[in-house]
Amino acid sequence: MERLTLTSPEEVDDVLFRRCLDWYATSKGRFSLNQNELEDFLPFLQLHAVGDNGSRYLYCGAKSVVGDLYGEEFCVDAQGKEGLPDSAFEQTLNRDYWIVSRTETPIAQRVRAPIDVYGTKFSVEFFRYVFPVRFNEFNAVGVLARFAESPILLN
Amino acid sequence: MVNRHTQVSSEILSILLDSNAAKIQALSEDFELAPLVRAYISDKFGVMSLNELNNRQMRDLIGFIEGFRDLARKGD
Numbered sequence: 001m002e003r004l005t006l007t008s009p010e011e012v013d014d015v016l017f018r019r020c021l022d023w024y025a026t027s028k029g030r031f032s033l034n035q036n037e038l039e040d041f042l043p044f045l046q047l048h049a050v051g052d053n054g055s056r057y058l059y060c061g062a063k064s065v066v067g068d069l070y071g072e073e074f075c076v077d078a079q080g081k082e083g084l085p086d087s088a089f090e091q092t093l094n095r096d097y098w099i100v101s102r103t104e105t106p107i108a109q110r111v112r113a114p115i116d117v118y119g120t121k122f123s124v125e126f127f128r129y130v131f132p133v134r135f136n137e138f139n140a141v142g143v144l145a146r147f148a149e150s151p152i153l154l155n
Numbered sequence: 156m157v158n159r160h161t162q163v164s165s166e167i168l169s170i171l172l173d174s175n176a177a178k179i180q181a182l183s184e185d186f187e188l189a190p191l192v193r194a195y196i197s198d199k200f201g202v203m204s205l206n207e208l209n210n211r212q213m214r215d216l217i218g219f220i221e222g223f224r225d226l227a228r229k230g231d
Contacts, residue, residue, distance in 0.1 A: 032187040042194045049226040058223055059191055062198035076199040079222045135186040138227040 001092055001113035009108035012127050012146075016041045020129055020144045024106060029132045029142070046143040047133060050101040055094055057081050058140055065126055065145045069117050086116040096130050097141045104139075106131035110148060121154040175213035176205050182220040186227065195219055 006012065010021055020041050027033035046066060047058040060066050060078035067075045070084065083090035096107060112125040128145040183192050196202055200212050208216065 031190070035190045039190050039193065042190055043198060047191075049229070051229065056226055058226055059195065061194065072198065076195075079219060080226065135188070135227065138186060140227075 001089075001111065004110045006108040006110060006127070009127075009129060012108075014127065014146045016044055017127055017129060017144060017146050020045075020131075020142075021108075024129075024131050029134050031133055031135045041144060044144060044146075046145070048097050048141045048143065050097045050139075050141050052098075054082055055097045055141070057083070065124075065147060068147070069115065069122070069124070069151070084115075085118065089113060089115045093128075097143075100130045100132055101139060101141050104132045114154060115151075122151040123154055124151045125149040175210065175217060179205060179213065179216055179220065182217065182224070186223065188220060188223065191223075192216065192220065 010018060012018065019037065023034055023037045023041070027038070031038070043061040043063040045059070045061045046064055047060075048055040049058050057078040057080065060075040062072040062075045064075060066078075066084065074085075083094055092113075093111070096109075100107060107130050109128055109130075110125070111128060112123070115122050115124050125148045126145045127148055128143060130141060130143050133140045133142040179192065183189055192205075193203065196205070196208060196212070196216060199215070200208065202208060205213070205216075
């Protein structure tokens with residue numbers, strides 16, 4: 001897996017990615033603020049509850065890259081699950097949720113990695129923005145991932 | 156008799172729907188979840204408003220919100 005930190009995430013050529021950056025810049029992750037802007041990209045978002053022993057899905061948007069890879073059914077039933085079925089892929093990316101949650105500082109990356117989708121292997125390359133989200137007094141982490149390239153079949 | 160039965164069933168359903176809608180509103184207000192509720196019912200049921208949900212779908216949505224609250228409590 002390759003992960004490259006984006007020094008200028010606002011230059012990513014993706015409208016939803018930039019909308020998400022704009023929303024975070026004005027709301028600082030408070031879910032109650034600028035909800036019209038939030039709803040533009042919410043169906044593409046993943047939300048995670050983060051604890052010391054890992055994270056669990058609060059919500060997985062059906063239009064997220066997870067939905068593209070594993071299907072909408074996985075997303076609508078994702079709440080409470082620890083992550084993607086490919087646990088090696090999940091564990092590596094999951095570590096950053098804890099860091100973002102504790103430091104309350106977003107990260108932006110370009111990621112390239114192999115992923116197992118129900119027995120079929122793909123190479124995926126995507127941008128992701130991982131940012132703190134606040135629901136009243138409860139802190140969570142939001143992830144917006146957008147494909148940089150179409151997934152490539154490896155099998 | 157059939158009409159009376161249908162009317163009573165309809166009234167019970169209406170009360171259940173109203174009761175569940177009120178419960179959903181109360182539950183979602185705690186965590187400012189209105190946008191998430193809209194996204195979830197759009198994802199799962201393809202509708203944009205609580206008014207379009209039947210009673211089974213409303214119970215599913217209550218489960219989603221309660222699941223969210225449980226996860227939030229564990230993360231505290």
